[in-house]
Amino acid sequence: MTCNSQIKKKLPLRSSLSDQLELIVSDCTQCQICVSQCSFLTQYGDPKHIASRYHLGSKEFFKIPFECSLCQLCTAVCPHNVDPKKMFLEMRREAFDQGQSNLPEHRRLRQYEKVGTSKRFSWYALPENCHTIFFPGCALSGTRSEITLQTYSELQKSIPDIGIVLDCCMKPSHDLGDQNNFNLMFNEMKTYLHKHGVKTILTACPNCLQVFTTYGTEFESKTVYEALNLINLPQATDAKNIVALHDPCTARFNQPAQDAVRDLLRHKGVSVEEQPHNRTTTVCCGEGGAVSCVNPILAKSWGQKRIDATQNHHIVSYCAGCTQTLGEKANTSHLLDIYFAKDSALTSQSKIAKPPLTYFKRLRLKKHLQNKLQVAESRERTFHPPTEKARHGAHITARKALILGSLVTISIMFIFKAWI
Ligand code: SF4
Ligand code: SF4
Structure with a gap:
């Protein structure tokens, strides 16, 4: 056979x-x-x-x-x-x-996603004539709320009508196999943005970018690093620092983003020590696919592979999630830490913001934007797909209604027949 x-x-x-x-x-x-x-x-x-x-x-x-x-x-x-x-x-x-993968190990991640899409944490801010939005993603907003603001201000210099959307791209649901929840939530976001004239999405997180380029094909989506690269930066005269650049696995096939990141570092006087596993053959930091939830030893072995190859150079990444994961074991900075001229970013011990601080930072970022921005259109997200239980309940109610309707019809026919 x-x-x-x-x-x-x-x-x-x-x-x-x-x-x-x-x-x-x-x-x-x-x-x-x-x-x-x-x-x-x-x-x-x-x-x-x-x-x-x-x-x-x-x-x-x-x-x-x-x-x-x-x-x-x-x-x-x-x-x-x-x-x-x-x-x-x-x-x-x-x-x-088949109902076999509702693992308790994934509960925290599902909760993280739920919080990201909640009314309290989400915010869509679209100025007049807004065709482009900055989508920073949950990880950057939580670990670097000040840098998220600085990035937005920098983008406003070249795109004055740029909006900002604080929301989750739903990659956790997607990667955990809950395609129904992913589709409902992502499509609702997509429809809203489309309806309000948004055409271009700039993401800071390569995970969000992967979601938008795969499922939001009506938009032109790219990284903020490509947009920042178009802003005329003075070229640094000499390279003061050498770093080991970690390409996130979600940017593996995204050469424009990989090139833009290297250009930005060069402009900032930082020289890149290319890794044996770089660009298309980069390795995962360990957080990919939420493997750490079910097999933390296997997940850590991926991150260790990266760290072992860096020969003690300071690591730089352009994914806030990778920066966080690798930063637990080695000195790691986000590219945007360096972009905003934090000299200390390459010399000091990396500080890792963890929950609940990351949640607090996200709320503070939202509040700040709400106080500061003049927007033509804004919303907090209130849409949530019915839960499995509610869907099941609705299904039973519909079935009951159908049975009741059939019984009533049969009874009427029976009475009518008897009467004739
Ligand atoms: S075993 Fe070889 S052919 Fe098969 S997926 Fe791997 S690389 Fe490709
Ligand atoms: S973990 Fe291994 S099998 Fe899975 S996508 Fe990465 S390289 Fe392929």
Whole structure:
């Protein structure tokens, strides 16, 4: 029996997962190149081996896809254009849809996302004639609220009508396989922005950018680093500092962002020591795919791989999440710390803001913007999709109504017939 027919026989899978499994089984040659780069695959076997054995009902496959960082290093190194991330993401979605992945380990992350999209924390501020918004994302706003403000002011110099949106891009739901929640929330945001004439999104976080470029194709989306790079900065005369640059895995295939970041550092007199794993072959910091929730040892091993390769150079990243994660083990700065001329950013011990301080900083940022900005259109987000329980309740109510309606119709017909 072929592997393909084995897959078809096992379960009535969602078609996208079934397609991904078939694709991996047919295209992966088991050359082991990706396995040699990835600790997760080293533990569970190459993608074809996993796809051939996939069985949702088994306990093993209950957690396996949640240990993949969804980082696409495998995709970058595969000589046969195989994209195992797609398969692992579909496995997560299948597990979620089957009610098997509501893991207690993910509760804190789900709560973080919920807070980000809440009325209290969200704020949309669109000035008159606003076509471009700055979307800083939850991590930058929480760890660097002052720098978020400075970035916005800097962008206003070249784009006077730029708006700002404090909200969550919903990547946690997306990566945890809750595609229904992701779609409802992201589409509501997208519709609002579209309706109010927004055409361009500038993100500080490569995760948010990935979401907008994949699901918000009606917008032109790019990083703020590309926009800042267009602002005429004086070129520094000599490089005073050397840093190890960490490209976030979500920016792996985004060469314009990678180039812009290197340009900005050069302008600031900072020289980049390129890492063996950089640009398309960069490694995950350890936070990708929320692996740290279910397998913290595996997650830490990714971050350690990066730190070990930096030869004690100060690390710089352009993702606030990566900066936070790597900063727990080594001196790490965000690119924007350096951009806003914090000389101390490259010399002092990195300070890591943690909850509840990060939540407080986000609220303070929102308050500050509300007091300062003149906007034509603004809102706090109040939309929330019905919970699973409510959906289930609505389903039961609809079924009851249907049964009641049918009974009434039958009774009327019966009485009518008896009367004739
Ligand atoms: S996406 Fe990253 S963690 Fe997942 S299999 Fe590929 S390289 Fe490994
Ligand atoms: S590199 Fe590509 S072909 Fe080789 S084992 Fe990995 S997915 Fe399969």
